[in-house]
Amino acid sequence: xxxxxxxxxxxxxxxxxxxxxxxxxxxxxxxxxxxxxxxxxxxxxxxxxxxxxxxxxxxxxxxxxxxxxxxxxxxxxxxxxxxxxxxxxxxxxxxxxxxxxxxxxxxxxxx
Amino acid sequence: xxxxxxxxxxxxxxxxxxxxxxxxxxxxxxxxxxxxxxxxxxxxxxxxxxxxxxxxxxxxxxxxxxxxxxxxxxxxxxxxxxxxxxxxxxxxxxxxxxxxxxxxxxxxxxxxx
Numbered sequence: 001x002x003x004x005x006x007x008x009x010x011x012x013x014x015x016x017x018x019x020x021x022x023x024x025x026x027x028x029x030x031x032x033x034x035x036x037x038x039x040x041x042x043x044x045x046x047x048x049x050x051x052x053x054x055x056x057x058x059x060x061x062x063x064x065x066x067x068x069x070x071x072x073x074x075x076x077x078x079x080x081x082x083x084x085x086x087x088x089x090x091x092x093x094x095x096x097x098x099x100x101x102x103x104x105x106x107x108x109x110x111x
Numbered sequence: 112x113x114x115x116x117x118x119x120x121x122x123x124x125x126x127x128x129x130x131x132x133x134x135x136x137x138x139x140x141x142x143x144x145x146x147x148x149x150x151x152x153x154x155x156x157x158x159x160x161x162x163x164x165x166x167x168x169x170x171x172x173x174x175x176x177x178x179x180x181x182x183x184x185x186x187x188x189x190x191x192x193x194x195x196x197x198x199x200x201x202x203x204x205x206x207x208x209x210x211x212x213x214x215x216x217x218x219x220x221x222x223x224x
Contacts, residue, residue, distance in 0.1 A: 030211075031211055031212075033212065033213075035215075040218075040220070041217055041218065042115075042117075042201055042215035042216050042217045042218045043154070043201065043203075043213075043215040044215070045212055045213070045214065045215075048212060088153060088154075092211050097142055097159060097161055097166075097205070097211070098156060098159070099156075099213060101153035101154055102153060103152075103153055104151075104152075104153055
């Protein structure tokens with residue numbers, strides 16, 4: 001079945017850029033998403049990219065998609081302490097109206 | 112504001128005692144999902160409704176049931192909760208017209224004693 005992988009932890013200093021990486025296996029993915037989850041809360045949709053795009057920028061967030069390598073990344077510019085959370089990538093293939101989530105990356109922002 | 116609401120936010124139940132979790136939405140989305148999320152894990156899809164059509168995941172235990180009486184509401188029933196069912200339960204909605212993005216509620220934290 002579909003597999004979505006992420007590194008478990010990332011630690012950055014406040015003001016630096018963060019890059020969270022994700023790899024997936026299903027070549028028929030149509031949409032790829034980034035969600036943020038703060039402790040004890042639900043998932044907040046941050047941004048998404050359609051599979052025919054290479055890049056999408058939304059304020060401090062930049063999403064890069066390498067469809068050939070099935071690699072997705074989320075860059076957060078000028079990372080703040082409020083960005084500390086778990087970040088999940090997810091992909092949607094259209095069949096079954098389902099998302100497949102990655103394992104989540106815990107981002108820690110240090111002063 | 113349009114949103115996904117889950118009640119209660121925290122639920123404590125006893126081993127084997129049936130419990131119902133509630134989700135409502137004001138987004139008028141036609142698809143509603145229930146996920147189970149255990150500590151430090153990704154959300155795991157239990158089932159979803161596409162309009163009135165119920166879609167169960169193959170590995171969802173029979174202990175978990177769901178009801179969707181109308182577009183706005185969806186319930187998760189756990190018939191005989193075990194200690195292993197303690198988790199965060201997340202409800203989400205989506206619509207074809209919104210690009211299939213799923214909007215999540217804040218979750219219900221279930222504790223089984």
